[in-house]
Amino acid sequence: xxxxxxxxxxxxxxxxxxxxxxxxxxxxxxxxxxxxxxxxxxxxxxxxxxxxxxxxxxxxxxxxxxxxxxxxxxxxxxxxxxxxxxxxxxxxxxxxxxxxxxxxxxxxxxxxxxxxxxxxxxxxxxxxxxxxxxxxxxxxxxxxxxxxxxxxxxxxxxxxxxxxxxxxxxxxxxxxxxxxxxxxxxxxxxxxxxxxxxxxxxxxxxxxxxxxxxxxxxxxxxxxxxxxxxxxxxxxxxxxxxxxxxxxxxxxxxxxxxxxx
Amino acid sequence: xxxxxxxxxxxxxxxxxxxxxxxxxxxxxxxxxxxxxxxxxxxxxxxxxxxxxxxxxxxxxxxxxxxxxxxxxxxxxxxxxxxxxxxxxxxxxxxxxxxxxxxxxxxxxxxxxxxxxxxxxxxxxxxxxxxxxxxxxxxxxxxxxxxxxxxxxxxxxxxxxxxxxxxxxxxxxxxxxxxxxxxxxxxxxxxxxxxxxxxxxxxxxxxxxxxxxxxxxxxxxxxxxxxxxxxxxxxxxxxxxxxxxxxxxxxxxxxxxxxxxxxxxxxxxxxxxxxxxxxxxxxxxxxxxxxxxxxxxxxxxxxxxxxxxxxxxxxxxxxxxxxxxxxxxx
Numbered sequence: 001x002x003x004x005x006x007x008x009x010x011x012x013x014x015x016x017x018x019x020x021x022x023x024x025x026x027x028x029x030x031x032x033x034x035x036x037x038x039x040x041x042x043x044x045x046x047x048x049x050x051x052x053x054x055x056x057x058x059x060x061x062x063x064x065x066x067x068x069x070x071x072x073x074x075x076x077x078x079x080x081x082x083x084x085x086x087x088x089x090x091x092x093x094x095x096x097x098x099x100x101x102x103x104x105x106x107x108x109x110x111x112x113x114x115x116x117x118x119x120x121x122x123x124x125x126x127x128x129x130x131x132x133x134x135x136x137x138x139x140x141x142x143x144x145x146x147x148x149x150x151x152x153x154x155x156x157x158x159x160x161x162x163x164x165x166x167x168x169x170x171x172x173x174x175x176x177x178x179x180x181x182x183x184x185x186x187x188x189x190x191x192x193x194x195x196x197x198x199x200x201x202x203x204x205x206x207x208x209x210x211x212x213x214x215x216x217x218x219x220x221x222x223x224x225x226x227x228x229x230x231x232x233x234x235x236x237x238x239x240x241x242x243x244x245x246x247x248x249x250x251x252x253x254x255x256x257x258x259x260x261x
Numbered sequence: 262x263x264x265x266x267x268x269x270x271x272x273x274x275x276x277x278x279x280x281x282x283x284x285x286x287x288x289x290x291x292x293x294x295x296x297x298x299x300x301x302x303x304x305x306x307x308x309x310x311x312x313x314x315x316x317x318x319x320x321x322x323x324x325x326x327x328x329x330x331x332x333x334x335x336x337x338x339x340x341x342x343x344x345x346x347x348x349x350x351x352x353x354x355x356x357x358x359x360x361x362x363x364x365x366x367x368x369x370x371x372x373x374x375x376x377x378x379x380x381x382x383x384x385x386x387x388x389x390x391x392x393x394x395x396x397x398x399x400x401x402x403x404x405x406x407x408x409x410x411x412x413x414x415x416x417x418x419x420x421x422x423x424x425x426x427x428x429x430x431x432x433x434x435x436x437x438x439x440x441x442x443x444x445x446x447x448x449x450x451x452x453x454x455x456x457x458x459x460x461x462x463x464x465x466x467x468x469x470x471x472x473x474x475x476x477x478x479x480x481x482x483x484x485x486x487x488x489x490x491x492x493x494x495x496x497x498x499x500x501x502x503x504x505x506x507x508x509x510x511x512x513x514x515x516x517x518x519x520x521x522x523x524x525x526x527x528x529x530x531x532x533x534x535x536x537x538x539x540x541x542x543x544x545x546x547x548x549x550x551x552x553x554x555x556x557x558x559x560x561x562x563x564x565x566x567x568x569x570x571x572x573x574x575x576x577x578x579x580x581x582x583x584x585x586x587x588x589x590x591x
Contacts, residue, residue, distance in 0.1 A: 011401075095375065095378070126378075140452035156456075161458075165461070169456055222378075223377040226395065228407045229408075231566070233566070237564070239564065248582050255530075261586070
């Protein structure tokens with residue numbers, strides 16, 4: 001069984017702040033991590049491999065330093081890693097990113113049985129690349145997968161929904177996006193950590209993937225950022241301070257005045 | 262022929278999802294500004310009743326797509342029929358609820374037609390000079406807002422979560438046009454099949470339906486202190502919410518998470534206790550009618566969106582609030 005897990009390196013968003021003067025992100029010194037939901041996709045792959053054997057390939061598209069995220073994935077137990085990186089890929093929105101990653105999946109020597117993604121990346125929160133790649137690769141896709149078991153000819157997948165859950169049967173090859181409730185990523189082993197440090201990670205760029213260049217990077221992206229701004233501030237607010245009992249008393253008076261209590 | 266704005270009319274168990282009416286309400290404003298016609302696109306099983314309510318919330322036209330295979334959501338079938346209808350009718354704008362279904366369908370349809378798609382918009386407006394949709398959403402992990410446009414590709418597509426826009430009817434007996442669309446799914450291979458669908462009873466007051474929500478953040482100090490949050494929520498007959506930080510730290514279940522990656526809520530009163538107010542959190546609650554923030558740091562961004570700010574120690578103020586509300590109610 002060959003499982004491909006697509007991961008994204010993201011800034012640890014809890015530690016990102018904005019400069020209120022310039023509306024720019026203070027990214028300096030903010031550590032990079034594997035997108036947390038992608039860790040659940042990786043663990044799902046590892047558990048399937050524990051049970052059925054096979055191979056796990058991790059793929060990440062990003063700047064050269066995204067290689068670090070791939071090495072981390074190897075240390076947790078993935079077998080091979082490929083970095084998709086090229087200046088030409090820069091500025092890609094979810095459409096162009098989906099297209100580019102799908103070319104890499106099609107280029108792999110071994111046929112892919114299952115493609116796994118985190119349900120979304122915590123920096124963009126779009127949840128679009130998994131479904132996008134699945135369509136470009138021509139495979140059926142289920143979002144928000146909590147569990148996946150191998151059945152004859154495919155997989156049985158539990159999908160978390162807004163009200164509860166669905167159970168699906170889906171034919172192989174298939175694509176799933178994985179939720180946090182699915183599992184927790186195992187610790188890396190020391191042996192694998194050592195091996196991951198020395199692993200050869202090939203970088204595939206436009207030369208390797210041979211894309212339609214009108215469909216990658218900024219030019220392949222239908223959406224553009226028009227402007228970026230800090231959120232609006234409420235003007236008619238009242239700030240109360242002082243002794244808690246008096247403050248609360250005043251608040252309750254005002255809430256009654258507004259008829260919300 | 263007039264250009265069109267489409268709202269994907271998602272159904273759950275025969276009922277149109279609430280977010281559809283919210284999108285129609287917002288769609289009316291976009292239609293007015295743009296001069297486009299507001300339409301609903303309604304896939305359903307054959308013989309399902311047409312939904313008068315779609316007209317009552319402002320749709321001028323319903324595209325009615327009927328097929329037994331459209332009774333429940335299946336990504337291949339739905340994406341095919343919506344994509345084909347888009348290719349045929351060429352709408353300018355297509356809006357979807359950011360539900361489990363919308364978040365599967367919209368990205369698939371976007372890729373099929375090389376259309377732009379903006380996820381989880383918190384504001385939609387129309388630029389009449391450039392004649393484009395302005396799609397605003399939190400970006401970069403919710404640390405800043407970004408307005409996204411789609412200048413050269415059509416349709417312009419966006420998903421919006423429920424409770425972001427309010428719904429408002431235009432009347433009870435509104436009329437409109439019904440266009441029956443021929444659907445042919447006979448040649449589509451069934452690559453996946455739903456074999457079970459379960460609605461779970463969640464043993465808490467539904468955050469989305471609550472009039473009062475009391476939320477706790479890192480500032481409450483430790484997981485046990487959610488007790489004071491629960492007590493205040495109990496006194497108000499409301500629900501307990503939580504920030505992403507507390508959920509990520511394992512202090513409380515993710516069912517309680519309010520924010521861009523949790524639930525979007527729109528209560529009458531929202532009380533944020535010890536929550537600093539990352540945009541990620543604000544995106545999920547800033548449309549509440551009234552916001553009260555309790556925080557010891559007067560510079561915390563939560564005070565920027567609050568109607569009432571109480572500066573001080575959460576551990577003193579919150580129990581005091583519970584006490585006085587209980588006294589008032591008795």
